[in-house]
Amino acid sequence: MPTILIVDDEAIFRKGLRKIVESSSGSWQVVGEARDGYEALEMVESLQPDVLLTDIRMPRMDGLQLIQITKKRFPNLLVIVLSGFDEFTYLQQSLRHGVRDYLMKPVEREELFKTLDRLESELAKVQTTTEVYAAEPADARMIRQHVSEHLVAGLLKGYVNEGDLALLARIGLTFTEPNFACMLIKLDKDALDQERYDKADPSLFQLYIQQIVQELLDQRAKGFSFILSETEVVALVNVASQHEAGNPLFELSETIRRRMISLSRLTVTIGLGRTVSGIKEIPRSFQEAKIAQLHRLIVGGDRVISYERMNEGNEELAWNSTREHALEQLESSIHEGKPEQTIQHVVTFITSLCLQAKSPEIIHQQICKLLIHGYEEAEKLGLTKSWLGERTIQAVLLEICSLNSRAELIECCRSYLGRLSECIAYGQRHSDHDPIEKVIRFVNQHYQEPLSLKHVAEHVFLNPAYLSTLFKQRTGTSLVEYWTDLRVSDAKKRLVTSNEKVTVIAESTGFGNIRHFNRVFKSVTGFAPNDYREQARSLKV
Template identity: 80%
Template sequence: MPNILIVDDEAIFRKGLRKIIESSSGSWEVAGEAKDGYEALEMVESLKPDVLLTDIRMPRMDGLQLIQIAKERFPKLLVIVLSGFDEFTYLQQSLRHGVRDYLMKPVEREELFRTLGKLETELARSRQQVTELYTSEPADARIIRQHVSEHLVAGLLKGYVNETDLALLARIGVTFQEPCFACMIIKLDKDLLDKERYEKADPSLFQLYIQQIVQELLDQRAKGFSFILSETEVVALVNLPGQPGTGEPLLALSETIRKRMISLSRLTVTIGLGRTVGGIKEIPQSFQEAKIAQLHRLIVGGDRVISYSRMKEGEEEMAWSSLLELPLELLESSIQEGKPERTRQYAASFVTALCSQARSPEVIHQQICKLLIHGYEEAEKLELTQSWLGDRTIQAVLLEICSLTSRTELIECCCAYLEKLAACISNGQKNFDQDPIEKVIRYVNQHYHEPLSLTQVAEKVYLNPAYLSTLFKQRTGSSLVEYWTELRVSEAKRRLVSSNEKVTMIAESTGFGNIRHFNRVFKNVTGFAPIDYREQARSVKV
């Protein structure tokens, strides 16, 4: 017998709904009643209802917060939304993919009966499928089906998923058959939305709506998953054919998502795109790049698709130091070397020169934001963001910068952030130095483009080369030679695709001794000769 949990802050309304449901011609049982989201969440945990019938406006935890948390924990839970507010009638049809119906108060008996009838049929069909599954699958597969959820896919973005988790996903039919992946982050442009419309609404419904549109287009045009990662972010992980770093296959899809949002609901979104990467282990890199791309919304504005790869290419083409005579290289070097006092000195010179030479306040804010985003990217790589910013987000820092109009305040604020970043890097280097493997990784990351030998690197940490080789493989799973070869090949692939440099120049500048050695190693790693890789990458249609 299907059962339902009623959630409403008005006792008389809960009892009225119970009476209506129990009088229906179906076989529904009211599992319980809750007066707010907190109480309902506990009852969902203990009673495991088939359907959640919830009001939107409630004290403590509202209905939409309840739905988001409950659906994360119990993806199969069916939900009916009740509301006396009619701001979201235009969302009704779209939300029925996730929220099964959206009923207005006072609820009409026949309308509620029709909804319950549909859900009863759906539950019966689902249970029949489960019964057939249970009779045909071994017990461990049934357990897998009950426990694997989108949390595993979200874990891929942060590098938390291992081979065992992937095997679990495969057992329920979630497989990654294509070799490449790319991430996109879709955010609602709240500041471009009518203020009254946003304030009267429940923000979670916007996220639900965006996620439904994204998934619908993914199902039509690509292979991937979309889900609400936070109160402000919808994330899509897309599985793609081709080669890492080849073209930008998600640009067209992203533009379609952006335009569809406008045409269907008059909502605008900004989409950050990470680069196409190869293999499960590199998914966090694309995710991080999508986050960096999203940060550039503060610089270029919203209602657009921001591609990390195009953003980087644009920065390389427009060298700041050639546009304005600023001590930028010295400043960036002092930060990376972890020298706080020198960083403060160069930061003050940089902002002073920028304010003197820039054509408008917007240019000043843009250039400082770019610099801070570069710093944030470096801090993320070194896992120093928490030490640098504490509880603040980089978005809050950028907004603070953009709100300053006094040159003195701007200089002091910029100096303070960059000086602290340099100090964090300095402290981080000291911690790295205490661990020989961390020190080796840092050294190789900085010098992989130079001629390297195992003996040379071992001398940096005062270890026997053979012992270092064994210790490195135990800690990282790959040999030291394999590690720096992967760095060199990755850089070579990037430059083959994004530049017109001669292959011999790329070979020399990425640490390979000669073109013959480069060709052999590159083909062993990628399956392509360098020239063939470049040609195939550039032939991919965007």
């Protein structure tokens, strides 16, 4: 006996549909009625009906959202859509998700009977050869999904090796392209109607976001998405090209953002890390996606924030030489681990900032940017826990944005930035025995100056050839490649966010001459510097 589940937010329609179905000439059994998509999702899980008969317009989770999720989990479930809105967009979206029929309200009895008779015949044929639901046990699918999520989460943190990739391939998840990029997608909860959010299970919002992301990945790219936490969905995208100007991943992220709005009236913010080469570099892209996501507090939500482009269009404050010098001194004292100087420079910088900024929002933006840069440095050095303790950087930024007194801002920043400088100083004292840590710290501080392997090796009292081998073993990249990447990244930011001449940028980022800069920049990005600047600026959103 074929079974059917009826979903409609109006009781009178549910009861009427039940009577029509039960009066048909077939042997249909109505196994349940649901008031909205959330109830229906639970019933589909427990009752496993053969057919889902659902309305489109419903509160909380509508019919289209329900169809997307259930068809992903139960691909053999047959769906009939009902709608009182004769709109082509609903028909188009329904058919895209494999809906078998689309009926207009009020439902005509004979039309529904024809649809049920046809589906009953289809079910009878299918049941002679296989079960209606999955061709493999549900627990096997679940195990495969969990293993995939666990291994991909390991990729993000740098715990997975080539053998684990082989295991992923065995369970159907392959990464055939050489490059990767990470997206971090978060629901804009503050933009969501509170009643709508409170009535729902928060995990269902994340599940819905993940399904939309995976659907678009399947259509337009190669990748895997999963729910990382109660508030985050992550996507690992496998791409062929590492060129970033005109990055199609930004367009894919924009499509995800727009699709969320059009299908469900939900808005999301997407942090996009840079494209990296090889699985060992995946954690870097993931960390960059997290940093980009933090910039939501500066630029607002409902947008894609690319790590590569996150400072574009955010230069509302005209930097004079005095304040720029104060900022440079402050950042230098932090990075060099000099807490007393840091505390002094905080006062100078914030005082100058408050005197010349045009609005409180700009003051908060600049301080948040400074703290995010500090957080990025702490993450690289593994000092975030010792710096912030149990607090998150998000909580720190929200605290900053709640302050409207110059004295409070100075005191708060003295506390946080002074503590960060102390942690860096402590880390330096206790990592001096590690030559690679010393080399990384030295290069990070001096990459804008002329460097040579011999020069760096002398700094840590090692033979240049031995240092080169040791650095490659520890980091997976050569020392020259490491400082070249720093220089090119700095150059790309300055090309997009400033009007400096290319020759000035080349000299100030450590390249010996313009010809060398042009050759290296194009080999890394695929674009000449001026072409990169032009294309990146033309894509500003």
